[in-house]
Amino acid sequence: MAKLQMLSFEDDDIVARRIKEKSNHCDVAHLYVATYGICQVILQELSPIDLDGNGRLTICANVEKQNVSPGYKNWKGVFNVSTYDLDRDASRRLYEFKEFGEKFEEYVANLVLDVLTEIDEINGGKNRLAQRRDGIMQNLRDCGFEKKILLERYSKLSRDRKHRALVYNCFGQRIGDALKVEIVDTATGEVVASKWDEELPRCADSHKSSINKTGWDGDTFRISIGRPEPFDSILVELTPNQIH
Secondary structure (H helix, E strand, C coil), rough: CCCCCEEEEECCCCHHHHHHCCCCCCCCCCHHHHHHHHHHHHHHHCCCCCCCCCCEEECCCCCCCCCCCCCCCCCCCCCCCEEEEECCHHHHHHHHHCCCCCHHHHHHHHHHHHHHHHHHHHHHCCCCCHHHHHHHHHHHHHHEEEEEEEHHHHHHHCCCCCEEEEEEEEEEECEEEEEEEEEEECCCCEEEEEEEECCEEEECCCHHHHHHEEEEEEEEEEEEEEECCEEEEEEEEHHHHHCC
């Protein structure tokens, strides 16, 4: 059975079109972008989890779409994905938020956990999400709805052993799903330089699996991304005052 690998929201098409036009097509995936990082934090908190044998779950907003029956649909055998259609009240509430702060994170996290718990119960409750829900929610609050996971395989000590480059996969509403490099002074533990892989939030599948290699070249740490050939890279260069 497949583990759940992708969890995301999908806009109501009619509302999304209105938002796109109002923003001059700058906001082209409103709910998807706003909720992406929160979904990834929840997924990391629960992983690995086999929810219903499908690798993807999409939670769909329904405000103005017609002939939609709210609830869970398992498309296994057709698309091998699952969908959950929200009712109008929950969908409207998502669009009412003008800021994506703590209240929004709380609402989205509670909504996602309600959906996951319902699907788990429909499929036999093997993950015991109904019993674990309150504890999971508290864990999310405790971490501030953000996750920072060290990728030890790609973290490297400099040749002179004075600095260590730490590579992290980070998740959160303001982050999305992004890579971050922190250069640490091994003598003091102080972070002397850091860099994200690109503009945040990064709302795409994690590309940690596409890291080609990492390593030091003098005072510069490089991550090469892309297989079989590197298509992108992250460079973190230490300035003279950061080198002892």
